[in-house]
Amino acid sequence: MSDAPKPDAPKPDAIDRSGLRPRFWKTVPMAKLSRPEWEALCDGCGKCCLNKLEDEDTGEVALTRVACRLLDNETCLCAQYPIRHKFVPECIVLTPRTIKDNMYWLPQTCAYRLVAEGRDLYPWHPLLTGDPNSPHDAGVTMRGQTLSEVEVDDEDWEDNIIEEPT
Secondary structure, three states: OOOOOOOOOOOOOOOOOOOOOHHHHOOOOHHHHOHHHHHHOOOOOOOOHHHEHHHHOOOEEEEHHHHHHOOOOOOOOEEEHHHHHHHHOOOOOOOOOOOHHHHHHHHOOHHHHHHHHHOOOOOHHHHHHHOOHHHHHHOHHHHHOOHHHHHHOHHHHHHHHHHOOO
């Protein structure tokens, strides 16, 4: 008997979502979330790791398909998350304290943004489906669509502006 997962079975979640309070994002203020609850809000879309261009005059933020060098194009997760600041010191750490200052560039589907705005998670979120692949299946992630920033010159980022997959 094999221990290999069945082909149609959900893959193990790289984000630990075990032992969390039921529907914590609806019942617990952001500032009171445990670290595992905070981390579990991430849906693994990869959009926050895309390089963005901000118009200096209007403040409008445009997404590019040019991703942080640490983004895994298949999993849409940081390949070095626990030690990412060793490689990308400017990586922004979202916390309940910093969320308000960063809302303007967060993706429209981002659970951190949704919860901060008092809205519910999308039905495809892994906290609701129990399947870490549900955002990929819903077509809202950047899986297979990114270019690494090490392969694209800064002056070519404008050529890679995209609409957010929602």
